[in-house]
Amino acid sequence: MNTLAVEGIGVIGAVGHRLVDGDGLSSDGWLVSARRVPSPNHDARPPKTVISLLVIHAISLPPNQFGGDAIERFFTNTLPATEHPFFATIDGMHVSAHFLIRRNGECVQFVSCLQRAWHAGVSCWQGRDRCNDFSIGIELEGCDEQPFEEAQYVSLNALIEILTRAFPITAIVGHSDIAPGRKTDPGPFFVWQRIVGAGAALI
Ligand SMILES: [Zn+2]
16 A cells, blocks of 8 residues: 655755745645646536545556657547557546646646546545545656656655645545556556655555
């Protein structure tokens, strides 16, 4: 089980669209310094939902290839099915995540944190189904077969710092933890100990 209790998250700096500690979250749930690519694939969270869970994912399109804009196009329903054989297999899916951290650490936001993004699918965390209701989804551009980049851990830690300040987050989990047997991401190369403040809290 890759689960982190949240405590003692540190301060991490970065540049450009990478996140820096002190960056704010706007009142409508958008990060000031993230590049915004609004996705239509979202809806309202159930009334009075407390956002308490962060879900770490990994994605690459085509699989195991990095770069390009395919992930952004996938999350905005503009990925041509004819452009790659794999794209045809995901054609018509309507999914999103709140955030994507690219290989160079750039942070892209697709959905306001206040809205429900469609990243977890059928899922369960500590007896609660439908994790999309109460979680924020963070995609890392990556796969099950290659290490993640240093810049991604830097931006991820800065993002976690901001989100845990804004919301009463109680756990950080992998997609594979809330959809076991169905999902493997963020995969064996994601180093949970790189999340600042994990330490003995790793359970
Ligand atoms: Zn996932």
